[in-house]
Amino acid sequence: xxxxxxxxxxxxxxxxxxxxxxxxxxxxxxxxxxxxxxxxxxxxxxxxxxxxxxxxxxxxxxxxxxxxxxxxxxxxxxxxxxxxxxxxxxxxxxxxxxxxxxxxxxxxxxxxxxxxxxxxxxxxxxxxxxxxxxxxxxxxxxxxxxxxxxxxxxxxxxxxxxxxxxxxxxxxxxxxxxxxxxxxxxxxxxxxxxxxxxxxxxxxxxxxxxxxxxxxxxxxxxxxxxxxxxxxxxxxxxxxxxxxxxxxxxxxxxxxxxxxxxxxxxxxxxxxxxxxxxxxxxxxxxxxxxxxxxxxxxxxxxxxxxxxxxxxxxxxxxxxxxxxxxxxxxxxxxxxxxxxxxxxxxxxxxxxxxxxxxxxxxxxxxxxxxxxxxxxxxxxxxxxxxxxxxxxxxxxxxxxxxxxxxxxxxxxxxxxxxxxxxxxxxxxxxxxxxxxxxxxxxxxxxxxxxxxxxxxxxxxxxxxxxxxxxxxxxxxxxxxxxxxxxxxxxxxxxxxxxxxxxxxxxxxxxxxxxxxxxxxxxxxxx
Numbered sequence: 001x002x003x004x005x006x007x008x009x010x011x012x013x014x015x016x017x018x019x020x021x022x023x024x025x026x027x028x029x030x031x032x033x034x035x036x037x038x039x040x041x042x043x044x045x046x047x048x049x050x051x052x053x054x055x056x057x058x059x060x061x062x063x064x065x066x067x068x069x070x071x072x073x074x075x076x077x078x079x080x081x082x083x084x085x086x087x088x089x090x091x092x093x094x095x096x097x098x099x100x101x102x103x104x105x106x107x108x109x110x111x112x113x114x115x116x117x118x119x120x121x122x123x124x125x126x127x128x129x130x131x132x133x134x135x136x137x138x139x140x141x142x143x144x145x146x147x148x149x150x151x152x153x154x155x156x157x158x159x160x161x162x163x164x165x166x167x168x169x170x171x172x173x174x175x176x177x178x179x180x181x182x183x184x185x186x187x188x189x190x191x192x193x194x195x196x197x198x199x200x201x202x203x204x205x206x207x208x209x210x211x212x213x214x215x216x217x218x219x220x221x222x223x224x225x226x227x228x229x230x231x232x233x234x235x236x237x238x239x240x241x242x243x244x245x246x247x248x249x250x251x252x253x254x255x256x257x258x259x260x261x262x263x264x265x266x267x268x269x270x271x272x273x274x275x276x277x278x279x280x281x282x283x284x285x286x287x288x289x290x291x292x293x294x295x296x297x298x299x300x301x302x303x304x305x306x307x308x309x310x311x312x313x314x315x316x317x318x319x320x321x322x323x324x325x326x327x328x329x330x331x332x333x334x335x336x337x338x339x340x341x342x343x344x345x346x347x348x349x350x351x352x353x354x355x356x357x358x359x360x361x362x363x364x365x366x367x368x369x370x371x372x373x374x375x376x377x378x379x380x381x382x383x384x385x386x387x388x389x390x391x392x393x394x395x396x397x398x399x400x401x402x403x404x405x406x407x408x409x410x411x412x413x414x415x416x417x418x419x420x421x422x423x424x425x426x427x428x429x430x431x432x433x434x435x436x437x438x439x440x441x442x443x444x445x446x447x448x449x450x451x452x453x454x455x456x457x458x459x460x461x462x463x464x465x466x467x468x469x470x471x472x473x474x475x476x477x478x479x480x481x482x483x484x485x486x487x488x489x490x491x492x493x494x495x496x497x498x499x500x501x502x503x504x505x506x507x508x509x510x511x512x513x514x515x516x517x518x519x520x521x522x523x524x525x526x
Contacts, residue, residue: 023052024054024146024147024459025053025054025056025144026055026146026148026458027058027140027143027148027158028057028148029057029148029149029151030151031122031151031153031174032063032154033060033062033064033066035096035305036174036305036370036372037151037153037174038059040172040174041151041174042072042075043274043451044451044454044455044458046451047454048458051459056080057078057081058130058140058155058157059080059081059082060082060085060125060129061084062085062092063082064080064082065089066089081139083129083130083133084129085125085129086125086128087121095117095118096118099115100303100390115391122154126157130155130157131157137160145161145167147167147169147461147462148161148168148169148170149170149171149172149458150169151173151174152171152181152185152250153173153175162246163246168248168461168466170248170457170458171247171249172250173250174274175253175371176253176258176272177252177254179197179198180197180222181198183479185245185247186247186265186472186475187245187265187475187482188263188264188265188268189262189263192211192215192218193214194206194260194262195262196214196260197217199392199395200217200394201388201395202214203260203402204260204402222479248466249267249268249269249457249458250267250268251269251271251457252268252269253274253375254270254272255273256270257272257439257442258374258375258378259272260399265472267467267470269454271451271453271457272375272450273378273379273443273449274375274450275354275376276354276376277379277449278358279354279355279357279358279359280355282356283352289330290356290361290362292328293361296363297327298328298329298361298362298363299322299325299363300330300351300364300382301318301329301332301366301367302365302367302373303333303368304370304389314411315337315339316339317415317416318337318339319340319416320416320417320420321416321420321423322342323341324416324417325420325424327363327364327427329345330348331348332349332350332351333348335349357380357382358380362380363383364423364426365382365383366384366385366387367384368387368389368393369386369388369393369394369400370393371392377405377436378436379440380440381437381441383432383436384407385407385408385422386400386409387408388408389411404431404432405432405439406426407425407432409422
């Protein structure tokens with residue numbers, strides 16, 4: 001009887017908790033309404049919808065038509081708030097295409113400038129079209145949200161909602177850990193002797209010259225972030241900053257099966273692989289192509305969604321490499337390549353990437369190392385040839401190399417022969433496939449999927465009205481206090497003062513002794 005009562009009590013308690021969580025109004029603020037960051041947020045939205053929450057997304061109206069015509073049925077169940085775009089969909093695609101094209105051509109400076117232009121464009125749009133838009137703010141205010149989930153790279157309206165409406169928020173990073181972002185936002189410990197800087201492409205086991213360079217970059221980034229003129233005036237004029245320290249939790253699209261181990265604070269949770277899952281059945285045309293390759297199999301090749309207008313030299317480089325392979329090749333490319341292709345190459349403008357990677361005929365994945373595709377390859381255990389182009393792709397590529405499941409090549413110096421040899425290496429040398437299979441097994445060995453884990457933590461925050469008990473007191477310190485620079489300055493001043501006093505005391509004693517000794521000597525002589 002007692003056991004029965006205990007079970008009933010547990011059931012009622014569980015039901016009460018679920019009732020408190022279900023039907024919460026949750027706002028999601030992705031970076032945009034398209035691309036890799038959006039799909040990370042969309043997968044979290046799917047899980048929250050499955051748990052009967054009301055989900056709203058805030059995106060620019062340039063994506064309205066894309067979302068309305070999407071093949072994804074989940075998006076029909078999401079409520080969207082569209083704000084006026086400052087730049088068109090074509091201009092958005094051009095921004096992304098220019099970065100990809102610069103990376104493919106090995107133009108590093110041009111690529112970096114493209115990233116800055118991209119970030120500044122989104123901040124300007126956020127400030128002018130959202131934060132300064134009374135209609136949007138009124139809509140958000142009247143929606144009675146219980147929580148917001150925000151891409152850390154996107155519009156910081158979530159800060160506004162927290163500061164002026166008291167709506168708590170969970171921050172979501174669609175990329176791997178970024179050392180300085182984690183330091184400034186959450187005071188996560190940063191030791192550049194073994195934690196490589198973002199976009200450095202370094203391993204966590206660095207040589208001495210690499211450690212010197214990494215420490216130098218780390219110091220430079222710290223200085224730049226604290227002495228730079230504010231480039232985000234559209235945001236700062238609303239009393240907000242690009243870095244917020246008020247997030248209840250920070251969810252990061254990382255997993256230490258791939259990422260390098262490093263310390264996390266209790267309010268930071270690793271939920272890497274938010275877009276992965278078992279491959280769905282392929283259409284017959286794909287199956288026929290895959291099976292026609294025989295024992296040699298197929299190489300999947302993609303430089304992402306924005307690899308448009310690849311110039312003739314780069315297209316020729318890829319085509320020349322594929323012509324040397326015994327495998328068939330699926331080349332994902334928007335438009336036609338400006339190069340002559342051999343019969344083993346199939347060019348398409350869209351691929352069911354995750355589903356193809358789950359097929360055993362895919363022997364290698366040649367990829368620019370966008371994180372979502374990396375997680376898909378890890379999930380399915382597919383060895384890779386990494387061709388990073390910009391931003392976090394260098395870091396993603398190095399992590400794959402460190403785990404022994406990829407060969408990395410440099411697009412700025414790459415030749416057709418080198419690419420062909422890299423592909424043959426990852427296919428013919430069993431160590432790459434074995435490592436990929438091992439990493440896949442570790443990644444899958446979890447009682448919860450990444451989206452389930454992310455939703456669990458979101459509901460945790462809702463149930464308890466926040467998660468301030470996980471917040472570190474280090475967030476109450478500015479960066480100078482956190483790094484003990486004020487304490488070091490005081491101790492240094494005290495040491496210098498002590499040395500000055502000691503010096504002066506010794507000098508006075510020395511002079512006194514000289515006088516005494518000099519006086520005694522004189523008396524004896526007389």
